[in-house]
Amino acid sequence: MTLLEKAKLAKHAATQMVTLTTEEKNQALLAMADALTSNIARILEANKKDVEAAKQAGVTNALIDRLSLSEGRIRDMAEGLRQVVELGDPVGKELEAWERPNGLRITKVRVPLGVIGMIYEARPNVTVDATGLCLKAGNAVLLRGSSSALHSNQILVQILREALATTKVSKEAVQLLEEGTREEVNKMLKMNDYLDVLIPRGGAGLIRSVVDNASVPVLETGAGNCHVYVDESAKPDMARDIVVNAKTHRPAVCNAAETLLVHEAWAEKHLSDLLRALKEKGVELRGCERTRELAKDIDIVPATEEDWSTEYLDYTMAVAVVDSVDSAIEHINRYSTKHSESIVTESKENARNFQKRVDSAAVYHNASTRFTDGFEFGFGAEIGISTQKLHARGPMGLEALTSSKYVIYGTGQIR
Amino acid sequence: MTLLEKAKLAKHAATQMVTLTTEEKNQALLAMADALTSNIARILEANKKDVEAAKQAGVTNALIDRLSLSEGRIRDMAEGLRQVVELGDPVGKELEAWERPNGLRITKVRVPLGVIGMIYEARPNVTVDATGLCLKAGNAVLLRGSSSALHSNQILVQILREALATTKVSKEAVQLLEEGTREEVNKMLKMNDYLDVLIPRGGAGLIRSVVDNASVPVLETGAGNCHVYVDESAKPDMARDIVVNAKTHRPAVCNAAETLLVHEAWAEKHLSDLLRALKEKGVELRGCERTRELAKDIDIVPATEEDWSTEYLDYTMAVAVVDSVDSAIEHINRYSTKHSESIVTESKENARNFQKRVDSAAVYHNASTRFTDGFEFGFGAEIGISTQKLHARGPMGLEALTSSKYVIYGTGQIR
Numbered sequence: 001m002t003l004l005e006k007a008k009l010a011k012h013a014a015t016q017m018v019t020l021t022t023e024e025k026n027q028a029l030l031a032m033a034d035a036l037t038s039n040i041a042r043i044l045e046a047n048k049k050d051v052e053a054a055k056q057a058g059v060t061n062a063l064i065d066r067l068s069l070s071e072g073r074i075r076d077m078a079e080g081l082r083q084v085v086e087l088g089d090p091v092g093k094e095l096e097a098w099e100r101p102n103g104l105r106i107t108k109v110r111v112p113l114g115v116i117g118m119i120y121e122a123r124p125n126v127t128v129d130a131t132g133l134c135l136k137a138g139n140a141v142l143l144r145g146s147s148s149a150l151h152s153n154q155i156l157v158q159i160l161r162e163a164l165a166t167t168k169v170s171k172e173a174v175q176l177l178e179e180g181t182r183e184e185v186n187k188m189l190k191m192n193d194y195l196d197v198l199i200p201r202g203g204a205g206l207i208r209s210v211v212d213n214a215s216v217p218v219l220e221t222g223a224g225n226c227h228v229y230v231d232e233s234a235k236p237d238m239a240r241d242i243v244v245n246a247k248t249h250r251p252a253v254c255n256a257a258e259t260l261l262v263h264e265a266w267a268e269k270h271l272s273d274l275l276r277a278l279k280e281k282g283v284e285l286r287g288c289e290r291t292r293e294l295a296k297d298i299d300i301v302p303a304t305e306e307d308w309s310t311e312y313l314d315y316t317m318a319v320a321v322v323d324s325v326d327s328a329i330e331h332i333n334r335y336s337t338k339h340s341e342s343i344v345t346e347s348k349e350n351a352r353n354f355q356k357r358v359d360s361a362a363v364y365h366n367a368s369t370r371f372t373d374g375f376e377f378g379f380g381a382e383i384g385i386s387t388q389k390l391h392a393r394g395p396m397g398l399e400a401l402t403s404s405k406y407v408i409y410g411t412g413q414i415r
Numbered sequence: 416m417t418l419l420e421k422a423k424l425a426k427h428a429a430t431q432m433v434t435l436t437t438e439e440k441n442q443a444l445l446a447m448a449d450a451l452t453s454n455i456a457r458i459l460e461a462n463k464k465d466v467e468a469a470k471q472a473g474v475t476n477a478l479i480d481r482l483s484l485s486e487g488r489i490r491d492m493a494e495g496l497r498q499v500v501e502l503g504d505p506v507g508k509e510l511e512a513w514e515r516p517n518g519l520r521i522t523k524v525r526v527p528l529g530v531i532g533m534i535y536e537a538r539p540n541v542t543v544d545a546t547g548l549c550l551k552a553g554n555a556v557l558l559r560g561s562s563s564a565l566h567s568n569q570i571l572v573q574i575l576r577e578a579l580a581t582t583k584v585s586k587e588a589v590q591l592l593e594e595g596t597r598e599e600v601n602k603m604l605k606m607n608d609y610l611d612v613l614i615p616r617g618g619a620g621l622i623r624s625v626v627d628n629a630s631v632p633v634l635e636t637g638a639g640n641c642h643v644y645v646d647e648s649a650k651p652d653m654a655r656d657i658v659v660n661a662k663t664h665r666p667a668v669c670n671a672a673e674t675l676l677v678h679e680a681w682a683e684k685h686l687s688d689l690l691r692a693l694k695e696k697g698v699e700l701r702g703c704e705r706t707r708e709l710a711k712d713i714d715i716v717p718a719t720e721e722d723w724s725t726e727y728l729d730y731t732m733a734v735a736v737v738d739s740v741d742s743a744i745e746h747i748n749r750y751s752t753k754h755s756e757s758i759v760t761e762s763k764e765n766a767r768n769f770q771k772r773v774d775s776a777a778v779y780h781n782a783s784t785r786f787t788d789g790f791e792f793g794f795g796a797e798i799g800i801s802t803q804k805l806h807a808r809g810p811m812g813l814e815a816l817t818s819s820k821y822v823i824y825g826t827g828q829i830r
Contacts, residue, residue, distance in 0.1 A: 015748055015774065018771055018772055019772065100793060104786060106792060114774065114804060192626070196804050197805055211607070212605075213630075215628075217805045242829055245829035249829070249830050356433055356434060357434065359529065360820065361820060362820070362823060363822055365823070366826055366828075367823060367829070368829045370829070370830045372821075376515070376830075389818035390632045390806040391805040393821075394820070403805070403808055405775065405778060405808060406777040406787075407770045407778055408780070408786070409780050410782025412650075412657065412781055413782040413783065413786070414657055414661075414782070415786065
């Protein structure tokens with residue numbers, strides 16, 4: 001089947017899904033979860049083909065790990081679907097309602113977005129996670145995973161569709177693109193008549209390419225050049241705990257900190273201790289001139305301009321000494337990817353100024369940036385973390401996968 | 416000054432505007448309104464140059480009318496700014512707040528979008544209207560009007576900036592692009608580092624071109640191929656009043672109806688009367704085969720496939736007879752631009768089915784489509800009517816010009 005045929009089937013399925021009840025959608029999610037755990041052997045067999053091909057192609061161990069499924073990982077995917085059942089259904093909620101002097105009653109109602117295009121990289125679990133969230137919010141989904149995971153994605157989608165065939169959700173609501181060509185993605189980016197939104201999930205290069213080339217609206221996710229700023233009045237122990245946690249708790253994720261900014265007065269007293277704590281965790285430091293002067297006893301690589309805008313996703317951190325909270329704000333607004341930033345300070349005034357003027361999705365006072373996450377916020381599973389300012393910002397749960405419409409009740413009103 | 420320099424100034428101004436109070440923004444709006452009414456002669460003089468050049472270029476009278484300013488129109492623009500003062504300030508509002516088990520207090524706060532790029536056609540009043548709404552929501556604005564209105568836009572922006580210089584809002588928050596080249600627009604469409612959103616205002620061609628070529632997120636506005644569906648049980652008088660109003664009250668605007676769908680059982684009894692009423696208002700009819708059979712006494716041009724997707728913006732209407740409310744829904748979801756649609760019926764069940772399944776921004780039961788409008792909804796001035804499903808749908812007031820961010824209060828929490 002061609003991309004266009006699949007897109008048409010998805011769009012048609014989406015128009016039927018607006019009438020489904022929450023119960024009907026939940027039954028579909030549970031059927032999919034059961035089908036995954038009943039078919040572990042089939043899934044592992046298909047996954048083995050992808051993993052072996054990747055090994056022969058000599059890709060990195062990290063990529064092999066992302067690609068590999070195990071019985072435990074498959075059970076986790078099924079469990080993820082069961083957790084989505086527990087989430088409240090956003091669709092159908094009346095958001096606002098009012099009556100006009102002419103008697104028209106206007107209501108604003110939450111509705112599904114329609115058809116969501118997912119473009120993602122090697123992890124096959126995205127196939128299942130994204131499908132669960134999209135369906136629960138009443139949407140159809142067009143999936144385009146990495147060609148390196150094609151066998152895994154094919155078997156997963158086949159199993160999900162077999163399960164849907166026994167439910168009120170049409171199996172055509174889940175479509176997998178299988179061509180694996182660059183051209184296929186390029187066509188998908190321009191399908192404004194069939195796709196309501198594109199969500200890219202993966203590295204900065206993938207996301208940039210989708211944003212630059214799509215005419216379909218994009219929800220930009222992920223890239224996190226996050227900062228921690230240690231202010232003049234910060235408590236040394238709290239600053240150390242937050243910085244070390246934000247950098248080293250899980251360096252490869254988007255809410256990990258990449259740059260440390262320190263007020264000069266605090267730095268004079270405590271910078272060496274703080275940097276030593278990072279060094280002990282194995283962090284390579286890249287510092288500005290002032291940082292290297294104030295912590296002469298510590299091995300610090302000179303930072304280049306490029307360091308300030310780099311998302312290392314690794315045990316590396318850039319460090320700059322600044323002369324005020326305003327300088328910290330300016331540095332962040334210049335280099336940040338607008339994901340998550342934190343100020344450590346005992347000054348409420350400086351904290352409020354920082355939180356107001358830093359232009360990022362999540363701005364913390366005295367806490368680690370690592371909390372920007374759907375589960376940590378209490379939303380449950382997320383489809384990604386939006387770093388743009390339209391539609392949704394920060395962790396995107398089910399609501400981000402919906403739109404609204406005005407439903408208006410009249411008795412013959414004309415103008 | 417280059418486009419890039421102007422964009423940088425606007426971005427810098429935007430970072431300062433987040434700290435403004437409502438009162439400071441309102442004072443700026445009032446200063447701009449006063450400046451317009453104090454400079455009527457200067458404005459008219461500049462406008463005369465544009466109008467004369469347009470006349471010499473032999474453009475249509477409709478275009479000359481859109482381009483022309485008068486003392487009355489300038490006073491209307493000033494009055495528009497004063498009305499924006501009366502609108503509530505969306506910025507700073509705490510939308511949600513909750514505490515996590517670890518003691519983190521998470522709040523979601525409404526914030527300005529940042530820098531808004533407006534791309535529009537001949538009407539110089541958009542320069543003032545858009546500036547007023549953008550500033551009130553705490554944003555800077557980069558304006559790119561038609562080159563045919565350049566003298567008018569230059570004097571208007573000069574006057575607005577002179578007025579801002581006496582207030583707390585930086586005059587750099589309002590920037591006009593003056594090069595007038597296609598290249599200038601193309602560059603603007605790709606300025607993701609400086610622009611948070613683009614809003615095109617104008618004809619379908621302009622909007623399509625912006626959507627297709629921009630990498631900056633776009634708020635799609637305007638195009639309205641709106642439908643009225645007259646169901647089997649519709650009251651004949653109500654149906655006639657609504658259809659005639661939706662088509663002829665103001666045919667050139669986006670919420671005017673373009674296609675009439677009629678249930679076959681109703682059509683057999685009442686179609687001729689309804690079409691005669693349209694004819695009496697000077698409407699040219701383009702009908703399907705069934706329409707022409709059922710209203711043999713009336714002059715109806717055979718409709719082509721193209722008619723179903725045409726936004727005439729004129730005294731022309733396409734007419735189709737359908738066999739059920741489901742067929743009407745399918746026709747609309749296939750051809751509509753997702754703006755406004757109405758069902759006329761005495762059946763609540765059919766009305767609810769139609770309102771649930773028709774995928775448009777505003778779906779009416781027993782009322783004219785002409786009510787989709789910021790003032791008619793009670794919002795006040797609007798920046799446009801969104802026909803997309805991300806971020807904002809339907810009439811866009813001040814809230815559509817804002818985003819949100821998470822402001823999070825901790826006491827040293829780490830993961």
